[in-house]
Amino acid sequence: MKWLIQLRLRMMMLFCITLALASCLQKKSIADNHTIMPNQLEMIAAVVNEYCDANLFFGTVYITSVDKVVYQSNCGPQNMQYDVDNSVKSKYRIGSNTKAFSAAILMKMLDGKDLRQETIGDHLPWYPDNQCADVSLHHLLTMSSGINNYSDNEAVYDNYGWRPYLYNSSLDLNGPEDFSNRFCTCGAEAGQSGTPSFTPGSKYEYSNCNYYLIGNIIEQLAAGKQGNIGREYWFANIVQEQILNPLSMTDSGSYSAIGVYSNMTTGYIYNQNQYLPLANGRPPATGGPAPYEDILVNPYSNPLVLYSAGDLYSTVEDMHKWDQGLYGTQILNDTQKLAAFAPYSNTGSSDECEYYGYGWFVTYVDPNQYGKVANCPENPADANLRMYEKFLQYSGSYPYSWVTSFTRLLERDQSIMVFSNYVKEGIESDCIAKEIRNIIFYSDKHRTEQCQQDLNQA
Numbered sequence: 001m002k003w004l005i006q007l008r009l010r011m012m013m014l015f016c017i018t019l020a021l022a023s024c025l026q027k028k029s030i031a032d033n034h035t036i037m038p039n040q041l042e043m044i045a046a047v048v049n050e051y052c053d054a055n056l057f058f059g060t061v062y063i064t065s066v067d068k069v070v071y072q073s074n075c076g077p078q079n080m081q082y083d084v085d086n087s088v089k090s091k092y093r094i095g096s097n098t099k100a101f102s103a104a105i106l107m108k109m110l111d112g113k114d115l116r117q118e119t120i121g122d123h124l125p126w127y128p129d130n131q132c133a134d135v136s137l138h139h140l141l142t143m144s145s146g147i148n149n150y151s152d153n154e155a156v157y158d159n160y161g162w163r164p165y166l167y168n169s170s171l172d173l174n175g176p177e178d179f180s181n182r183f184c185t186c187g188a189e190a191g192q193s194g195t196p197s198f199t200p201g202s203k204y205e206y207s208n209c210n211y212y213l214i215g216n217i218i219e220q221l222a223a224g225k226q227g228n229i230g231r232e233y234w235f236a237n238i239v240q241e242q243i244l245n246p247l248s249m250t251d252s253g254s255y256s257a258i259g260v261y262s263n264m265t266t267g268y269i270y271n272q273n274q275y276l277p278l279a280n281g282r283p284p285a286t287g288g289p290a291p292y293e294d295i296l297v298n299p300y301s302n303p304l305v306l307y308s309a310g311d312l313y314s315t316v317e318d319m320h321k322w323d324q325g326l327y328g329t330q331i332l333n334d335t336q337k338l339a340a341f342a343p344y345s346n347t348g349s350s351d352e353c354e355y356y357g358y359g360w361f362v363t364y365v366d367p368n369q370y371g372k373v374a375n376c377p378e379n380p381a382d383a384n385l386r387m388y389e390k391f392l393q394y395s396g397s398y399p400y401s402w403v404t405s406f407t408r409l410l411e412r413d414q415s416i417m418v419f420s421n422y423v424k425e426g427i428e429s430d431c432i433a434k435e436i437r438n439i440i441f442y443s444d445k446h447r448t449e450q451c452q453q454d455l456n457q458a
Contacts, residue, residue, distance in 0.1 A: 034412040036063070036070050036440060043439045047432060048073045054458035055291060056428045058268065059420035060086055062316035063436065066413045067324060072316075076422060079266045080288040080295075091264045091313050092419040093255060094404040095396030098312040099211045100340075101322075102235075103141055103359030105242050106214050107336045109221045115141065115339075123217045124180075126173060126226065130194035132186035137217070139200040140210040141358045142344040146196025149207035150183040153190075156305060163234075163304055172227045176235070176307050180216050184209035204345035204356055208309040211359075215308025235308050247325045252314035255303045264313070265421035267298035267401025273423060275400065295422065298401035310396065316417045323408055323415045341392060341410070343380040353388070355380055364388040370442045391437075395430050397423075405433035409440070416440075425454050 044063070051057040058076025062069065074086040110118065120140070121133030132147055139145040150156050156179075163175030173181060186192040190209075198205070215235045220226055223233035231237060236254035244252050251263075269276060271287060271294050281299025288295050303311050314322075325331050332340060343355030343362045353364040353376035364373050367389045375383045392408040401423055407416040418433040431451035438446040 034065070034409075034414065036065060036414070037443075040439050040443055041071055043443070043445060044071055044436050045073065047435045047439070047445055048075075050455065051428055051432055052076065054455055056424055056454065056458050057420055057432065058086060058422035059092070059265075059418065059429070060088060060090055060316050061432065061436075062088065062320070062415075062417040062419075064320050064323070064415045069320075077266075077268075077288075077292070078263065078421070080268075080292060081266070086265065086421070087263075088316055089251070089263045090419075090421075091251060091261055091315055092404050092421060093265075093267070093313050093396075093398040093402040094319070094406070094419075095306075095310045095398045095402060096208075096211075097314075097319075097394045097396035097404055097406050098306070098308065098310045100359035100394065101239055101243055101312060102211050102214050102218070102308040103340060104331055104336075105218055105238060106137065106141070107332060107340065107358065108242060109218060110137070111333075111336070120213060120217075123220055124213070124226075125220075126177065126181060128185050128187070128194065130186055132192075132194065132196055135196060135200050137214075138344075140214055142201075143204050143206050143210055143356045144201050144345045145207065145210050146198045146200050146205070147184055147186060147207055147209045147213075148190045148192055148197060149205075149209060150179075150190065150212070151208045153183065156183055174227055174229065175304055176212070176219070177216055177226045179305070179307075180209070180212055184213055204347050208306075211309035212307055218308065236311075239312070243322075243325075243331060246330055247318075247321045249314065249318040249321050252312065252318045254311050255313045257300075257303055261313070263315075265402070267398065268292075268295050268422040269298050269400045270294060270422075270424040271296050273400070273425070275426070301398075301400070306398070310398065316419055319406060319417055320415060326408070327413065341390075343385070343390075346376065346378045346380070353385075357392070359394075360392040361394055362390060363393055364390055365441060367441050370438065370444065370446050389441075393433075395433070397426070403429040405429045407433060407437060409437075412440075414440070424458075427451065427454060 048061050052075035061073045063071040072088060076086055078084045078086045078090050116136050116138040118137045120127055120135050127133050135145045183190050186194050218238055219233055219235055222238055223229040281301060283296040283299045287293045340358040342357055345356040347354045347356055353373035355362045364385050365388060366373055373388055377383045389411055391410055394406050396404045401421060403420045403423060405418040416433055416436050418429045420429040435445040435447055438444060
């Protein structure tokens with residue numbers, strides 16, 4: 001275990017450096033005036049209309065500045081069958097935007113603990129006694145654990161994740177714990193042999209297992225055990241109690257397949273989408289009414305497979321409450337926010353200078369010149385990132401239908417939400433969000449070749 005002790009010492013040093021760097025990076029603000037000007041709003045409207053008119057985007061675009069809404073637009077059907085259009089009241093499955101909520105809850109529950117020293121094995125008694133049990137909670141939070149991604153195994157969406165688990169009463173576990181025990185313990189079903197696929201903390205590799213295990217740990221901390229626990233200790237109710245209720249996010253929650261939700265969007269997918277053949281559910285044989293003949297209702301996927309890694313739904317109005325709540329101390333205190341919004345794992349993005357924080361992608365841009373930040377080192381402490389502007393982002397996608405792009409421009413106290421319930425190629429929400437950010441930063445949409453090609457082929 002000598003390697004583990006040495007690794008922890010190195011990570012502790014990096015943590016101190018990173019927090020110091022993060023503290024410097026909290027400064028307001030590079031430019032004096034962050035008002036989104038009328039000509040910029042006109043450009044934003046033109047971009048949104050272009051995607052809507054081409055039937056590439058169904059959803060809601062919502063831009064805020066402090067507590068004001070400066071732009072909103074809706075297009076496409078919330079539900080084709082009942083001829084209901086999308087609105088700001090539409091509820092969207094927010095996918096991996098759930099991870100920021102999970103990270104915040106874990107930080108609150110373990111306030112004062114060193115997350116670099118706390119391990120999976122410290123908190124999950126049922127977890128196998130292998131090298132993955134020594135993975136720290138920091139490594140889970142920063143997508144640097146070396147635990148394989150269960151989402152790469154399409155079979156998991158068929159029979160697993162039910163609560164209580166339906167197929168094996170011999171294990172004293174419940175649905176999410178049994179799921180993790182099968183797919184997130186570095187065992188044979190996950191394609192591992194009891195060891196991480198790389199030295200934890202040495203690199204970034206996206207894995208939904210990281211945040212699924214965080215949900216297991218949250219429930220363990222709340223209930224003091226796992227298996228047959230009361231509903232009040234389920235992740236869905238913990239997030240309600242600790243975040244949604246305090247922020248009055250009354251149109252948000254964890255999605256249940258048997259729930260009934262007013263204004264819930266129906267998910268749609270293009271019938272020629274390249275990933276549709278991988279879907280485990282059976283999409284309808286025919287599409288919607290004109291002009292939606294080539295658009296199908298999404299195949300069913302068990303929502304408990306997403307759990308604390310991606311199962312929440314919300315509206316743009318509620319997500320604005322979440323955004324504003326994170327500027328105060330109602331959810332996270334100042335020290336916790338410094339840790340949550342700090343850059344840790346370099347994602348290796350070829351498009352922008354991007355790191356992974358605690359439940360967020362942390363991105364740096366030069367607000368005076370469009371293009372990739374030249375110096376984006378593996379270790380963020382190796383560069384002077386203070387000269388750039390930092391923002392937080394996530395594109396939460398639910399298999400085959402919903403894509404919710406959420407951006408927090410921290411130094412401007414602005415947010416950009418592009419929430420969609422339709423996937424054609426799967427890039428449309430991100431294209432719109434990036435072009436809006438570029439208009440705000442540079443007064444130019446700077447559309448990528450891929451996004452233009454998507455429009456050309458519509």
